[in-house]
Amino acid sequence: MVDVHSAHAPPAITSEQITETVLAAVADTPDPRIRQLVTALIRHGHDLAREVGLQPAELLAAAQYMKRCGEYSDRSRHEFILLADVLGLTMVVDTLATPVPSGALESSVLGPFYRAGAPVEPNGADLCRGALRGEAAHICGRALDVDGVPVAGAELDVWGTDHNGLYENMDPRQPEYNLRGRFVTDDDGHYELWTVKPVSYPIPDDGPVGDLLRATARSNMRPAHLHVIASAPDFRTIITELYTDDDPYLGTDAVFGVKPSLIVHYDWISEPARCAAAGRSAGFWELQHDFVLTAGESTTVAFSTERRESR
Ligand code: BEZ
Ligand code: FE
Numbered sequence: 445m446v447d448v449h450s451a452h453a454p455p456a457i458t459s460e461q462i463t464e465t466v467l468a469a470v471a472d473t474p475d476p477r478i479r480q481l482v483t484a485l486i487r488h489g490h491d492l493a494r495e496v497g498l499q500p501a502e503l504l505a506a507a508q509y510m511k512r513c514g515e516y517s518d519r520s521r522h523e524f525i526l527l528a529d530v531l532g533l534t535m536v537v538d539t540l541a542t543p544v545p546s547g548a549l550e551s552s553v554l555g556p557f558y559r560a561g562a563p564v565e566p567n568g569a570d571l572c573r574g575a576l577r578g579e580a581a582h583i584c585g586r587a588l589d590v591d592g593v594p595v596a597g598a599e600l601d602v603w604g605t606d607h608n609g610l611y612e613n614m615d616p617r618q619p620e621y622n623l624r625g626r627f628v629t630d631d632d633g634h635y636e637l638w639t640v641k642p643v644s645y646p647i648p649d650d651g652p653v654g655d656l657l658r659a660t661a662r663s664n665m666r667p668a669h670l671h672v673i674a675s676a677p678d679f680r681t682i683i684t685e686l687y688t689d690d691d692p693y694l695g696t697d698a699v700f701g702v703k704p705s706l707i708v709h710y711d712w713i714s715e716p717a718r719c720a721a722a723g724r725s726a727g728f729w730e731l732q733h734d735f736v737l738t739a740g741e742s743t744t745v746a747f748s749t750e751r752r753e754s755r
Contacts, residue, residue, distance in 0.1 A: 463490040509652055516651035520613050520752035522556040526653045529553055529699040542682060545590055548736045549674055552685040553701040557611040558671070560748035562601060562624035570638035573619040578607030578640030580728040581710060586633035587676065587735045594633025595737055598676035601626045602637065609645025613751040620751065641710060641729045642668035644693050657698065664698050667691035673745060680740035686733060708733055
């Protein structure tokens with residue numbers, strides 16, 4: 445029988461000693477960045493467990509939750525990106541990674557619905573590849589550097605939902621690459637496109653991320669927005685969104701993407717002469733917006749979704 449009062453009994457190990465042992469186990473990680481990341485993960489993870497008194501059943505529940513995130517992910521849906529988005533982690537990381545001078549285009553969330561390889565369109569093209577089902581929107585302006593000098597040859601990779609709040613890759617009724625396209629600025633830095641006016645829409649909430657939103661009494665709505673990736677040689681690639689100024693969800697975005705400089709105003713154009721000049725038989729919305737690019741290195745986007753097979 446163990447004598448718990450014996451002077452020779454080793455003292456019970458503490459959680460802090462376990463943390464020190466684990467940190468020592470990774471101390472020789474050859475890649476310095478991996479060592480830094482893993483060390484911080486261990487330190488903060490163990491501190492989190494101590495702070496909240498994490499119970500074994502809760503750790504198992506967390507593991508089950510991550511497993512379900514994997515099960516809900518497929519070629520057209522990425523539940524882990526969604527999770528980082530609703531926790532605000534994406535916006536913290538993006539904002540830290542892309543500091544820009546005052547007045548320059550700021551970053552916002554990429555989201556899980558970006559599809560690379562959209563067709564390059566001539567300026568003035570309409571991204572409605574089928575029947576117009578939303579409200580027509582004309583969007584035009586220039587790409588400029590921070591001194592106001594036009595940037596020729598900048599690429600604007602644009603995507604948005606249809607009137608039903610669905611991206612084409614999630615909606616088999618929409619044509620391939622509907623409401624997605626890339627535009628290149630002309631010699632004066634101008635771009636011009638037609639699409640549908642963005643609508644607010646719910647992010648997918650039928651999986652583990654939805655459970656989290658409900659458990660924390662949060663809305664699953666995103667304010668109306670147009671996605672843009674702005675890039676040009678010798679300029680920083682900016683992944684961002686333009687948010688419509690009259691949207692009721694601007695203050696409660698499920699993924700915290702709204703920044704004041706990204707809120708834009710669409711004018712309603714209905715004068716017959718303007719409609720006729722634009723080749724439209726009915727009124728339309730118009731957004732005039734310049735993209736101010738920051739000098740730096742252009743980068744590629746390391747994620748693309750695919751189109752969901754019709755079921
Ligand atoms: C989106 O705007 O496409 C989006 C962003 C984050 C999560 C879900 C959707
Ligand atoms: Fe979106």
